[in-house]
Amino acid sequence: MRQLHLSTASEAPKLDAQMVAMATPYAECGMDLNFTPDEQRFRADVRAFIDANLPTAIRDKVLNGKRLSKDDFLTWHKILYRQGWVAANWPVEFGGTGWTAVQQHIFSEEAADAGAPGLMPFGLVMVAPVIMAFGNRAQQEYFLPRILSGEDWWCQGYSEPGSGSDLASLKTRAERVGDKYIVNGQKTWTTLGQYADWIFCLVRTSVDARKQEGISFLLIDMKTPGIQVRPIIMLDGEHEVNEVWFDNVEVPVQNLVGEENKGWTYAKFLLGHERTGIAEVGRSKRRLKRLKDIAARQCGTDGRPLIEDLRFRDRIAQVEIELMALEITNLRVIAAEMEKKAPGPEASLLKIRGSEIQQTLSELLMLALGSDALPYQEAALDAGYDGPLAGPDYAAPLAGQYFNTRKTTIYGGSNEIQKNIISKMILGF
Amino acid sequence: MDFTFTEEQHQFQDSLQRFVRKDYDFERRRAIIASDAGWSREVWQQLAEMGVMALALPEAYDGFGGGGFDTLLVMEALGRGMVVEPYLATVVLGAGVLIDAGSAAQRQAVLPAVAAGERLLALAHDEPGQRYASSTIATTAQAVDGGYRIDGQKSVVLHGAEADQLIVSARTAGDVRDAQGISLFLVDATAPGVERFGYPTQDGLRAASIRFNNVRVGADALIGTEHEALAVIEKALDRGIAALCAEAVGNMTATIEATVGYLKTRKQFGVPIGTFQALQHRAVDMYLHAEQARSMAYLAAAKLEAPSGERRQAVSAAKVLVSQSAHFVGQQAVQLHGGIGVTDELAVSHYFKRLTMISMLFGDADFHLDRFGQHLAA
Ligand SMILES: Cc1cc2nc3c(=O)[nH]c(=O)nc-3n(C[C@H](O)[C@H](O)[C@H](O)COP(=O)(O)OP(=O)(O)OC[C@H]3O[C@@H](n4cnc5c(N)ncnc54)[C@H](O)[C@@H]3O)c2cc1C
Numbered sequence: 154m155r156q157l158h159l160s161t162a163s164e165a166p167k168l169d170a171q172m173v174a175m176a177t178p179y180a181e182c183g184m185d186l187n188f189t190p191d192e193q194r195f196r197a198d199v200r201a202f203i204d205a206n207l208p209t210a211i212r213d214k215v216l217n218g219k220r221l222s223k224d225d226f227l228t229w230h231k232i233l234y235r236q237g238w239v240a241a242n243w244p245v246e247f248g249g250t251g252w253t254a255v256q257q258h259i260f261s262e263e264a265a266d267a268g269a270p271g272l273m274p275f276g277l278v279m280v281a282p283v284i285m286a287f288g289n290r291a292q293q294e295y296f297l298p299r300i301l302s303g304e305d306w307w308c309q310g311y312s313e314p315g316s317g318s319d320l321a322s323l324k325t326r327a328e329r330v331g332d333k334y335i336v337n338g339q340k341t342w343t344t345l346g347q348y349a350d351w352i353f354c355l356v357r358t359s360v361d362a363r364k365q366e367g368i369s370f371l372l373i374d375m376k377t378p379g380i381q382v383r384p385i386i387m388l389d390g391e392h393e394v395n396e397v398w399f400d401n402v403e404v405p406v407q408n409l410v411g412e413e414n415k416g417w418t419y420a421k422f423l424l425g426h427e428r429t430g431i432a433e434v435g436r437s438k439r440r441l442k443r444l445k446d447i448a449a450r451q452c453g454t455d456g457r458p459l460i461e462d463l464r465f466r467d468r469i470a471q472v473e474i475e476l477m478a479l480e481i482t483n484l485r486v487i488a489a490e491m492e493k494k495a496p497g498p499e500a501s502l503l504k505i506r507g508s509e510i511q512q513t514l515s516e517l518l519m520l521a522l523g524s525d526a527l528p529y530q531e532a533a534l535d536a537g538y539d540g541p542l543a544g545p546d547y548a549a550p551l552a553g554q555y556f557n558t559r560k561t562t563i564y565g566g567s568n569e570i571q572k573n574i575i576s577k578m579i580l581g582f
Numbered sequence: 583m584d585f586t587f588t589e590e591q592h593q594f595q596d597s598l599q600r601f602v603r604k605d606y607d608f609e610r611r612r613a614i615i616a617s618d619a620g621w622s623r624e625v626w627q628q629l630a631e632m633g634v635m636a637l638a639l640p641e642a643y644d645g646f647g648g649g650g651f652d653t654l655l656v657m658e659a660l661g662r663g664m665v666v667e668p669y670l671a672t673v674v675l676g677a678g679v680l681i682d683a684g685s686a687a688q689r690q691a692v693l694p695a696v697a698a699g700e701r702l703l704a705l706a707h708d709e710p711g712q713r714y715a716s717s718t719i720a721t722t723a724q725a726v727d728g729g730y731r732i733d734g735q736k737s738v739v740l741h742g743a744e745a746d747q748l749i750v751s752a753r754t755a756g757d758v759r760d761a762q763g764i765s766l767f768l769v770d771a772t773a774p775g776v777e778r779f780g781y782p783t784q785d786g787l788r789a790a791s792i793r794f795n796n797v798r799v800g801a802d803a804l805i806g807t808e809h810e811a812l813a814v815i816e817k818a819l820d821r822g823i824a825a826l827c828a829e830a831v832g833n834m835t836a837t838i839e840a841t842v843g844y845l846k847t848r849k850q851f852g853v854p855i856g857t858f859q860a861l862q863h864r865a866v867d868m869y870l871h872a873e874q875a876r877s878m879a880y881l882a883a884a885k886l887e888a889p890s891g892e893r894r895q896a897v898s899a900a901k902v903l904v905s906q907s908a909h910f911v912g913q914q915a916v917q918l919h920g921g922i923g924v925t926d927e928l929a930v931s932h933y934f935k936r937l938t939m940i941s942m943l944f945g946d947a948d949f950h951l952d953r954f955g956q957h958l959a960a
Pocket of ligand 1: 308309310311312314315316317318319341342343344394560563564565566567568569570573848850851855858860861917918919920921922924
């Protein structure tokens, strides 16, 4: 991809002589920060489709920070499925869109901007590429169509109480007995595992080898006897993650992906995929819009709109600038990815800055409220709540979102671990 | 210069800290905040018996005549255990206003009851759209029939639904944003026309929206001089801020202890994660923030009785630094705990939430940076 986008032609600022002089050498190199006409048409098509098909009730929940149900996620999934757009990252032969990385980016940006709920990544983005790359024909034929249609809800069973950053130390055992694995142990932090039909797990199949070499990748039906899901309540009071316990759970050997004891290789492959979308540029742009909107509605100390308070305005400007840089960095990584396919260690950069920007935005949204951030009105998080409100209608979810967003620097490989990756892989320490 | 507390003060703080550690552990607190009332009358009585409420009240009203540093010791100890009982609302803010501006009759009627743990107060001052500007008051008090009629809306009144009596700011003259023309009234929380909507706050405390619809009070409800209450309110809020700074220091101390303890015991890659220097330095930064915050909490406490300009500046300086420290320490404590840090199960997320709310109460860092900076142009 040579074309990148900053602003549409009509919004583009007039360049003064010095800027033109600076820009010239780049122009000669062929750099162009605009999307191609084809890409712009693609964006228009995507926008028109989402406008016409995203149910208003779901959009309102997303834009106003209300709770989303399992049904809400699935409804949107199925709308995209029917359009053939649900698997943006899949090749056409498996029923995907075959979109370029730029098109995928445009799609996710438009979807976020419109207030579409995020698509659950566990099936589409995480396990499916592993099944495509390392699974056998039978697995591909059985699982991929069900992921595509939304029939199966997947969750990710990697982390354990004793194995977070040091994932390779995981202890959940799978012992082969005849044509079955017997699984014993515990996974944790399993996001939305309470809804899941299937879980993909890293399990230990050998204790003799180096810790990375005794791990296998197993697909487990959540309805199998011996599995217990226990909720973990997050600091905002919501049920988002779970413990998943395995007590002599029998898993047919057909559910092993690839070779026994090669699971770590597959997991690393998957972690690369997990990081590409993690910059969350589209979502952050939507949050930035929301921030400006709320800052315009909130009163500043002097009685004028808060957005006119220079100190607060500077904070918004600062995060907007960071986000502009992230957007271009994200596009640079996407461009590189289009050449090399799998994302490299630069993805760590996106994870770090992307998560920090999400946190800054959520913090500013809370700070914009002043003392209206204090009330905890749990019931007001449900759409349709019409009871008494302690503050403005947009206030209720914001402090909780700030608390919750602390997770973004912890999950998906903590930011400290990402920095370790950059220092080793890029800087060569 | 003397940074030591007296033997008596030490003993007092020790016994309060022991109480918080033993009788107010995390599980006890969890049960209290989950209860309907959201606070414990039993704990409140125990605190009263220990002399906590009486400590900073004048001797003439069954108090011990303590000062800003005594309040600091109390708040620091309460902060360590995130005690949710309404000490700030009742003693620091409510009783504080009466000590500064109440008539002898008002003090006599209220303060001994506060000292005995039998009366809860709340300062009903914040209003929708006020954003920390203490002179923005739309609630009105009109002189009628030799008394006043109060109408208006108060928001985020700390412990407003539990209070027996409210100290209400209202406009007796002037426009919404005028510094002049504000008065304070002592109002029975159950008086006809007072409508209270109580709710829990993000940090497990309680607050309320309160509507005043044609609420009638006598002339004797007026606290201090008519139209001249802003100075009293500002002093009360400065006391409140100094107390919050001390609470934050206690909270941060406990937060850092928990985090350092976790770094020393949590193992990944075969070693305690505290062996990673990146994390050690982060913990050191938390410690530096907390120590600087402690210094500013002392400064704020020391300046509470100084001339108002000097007091304001010290208190704002303290609130800026403490708010920033509270953000850093709270955020990093969560981060260094990893996944377990964002769960409801561990105390660390609750410490973080309380620190977050402290940093915003009575003016966030930006507000106080502005207030502090005003002397530069003056
Ligand atoms: C909301 C949420 C959802 C999640 N969803 C899932 C899911 O669906 N499936 C799943 O499998 N997992 C999930 N996770 C787990 C997540 O991947 C782990 O929390 C993460 O890997 C960190 O592990 P940990 O929590 O054990 O923290 P630890 O690894 O114990 O880390 C604690 C602290 O030490 C730091 N640290 C650790 N090692 C080093 C080092 N070498 N150098 C410097 N610092 C270090 C960490 O950065 C962190 O600050 C989720 C987590 C959260 C919070």
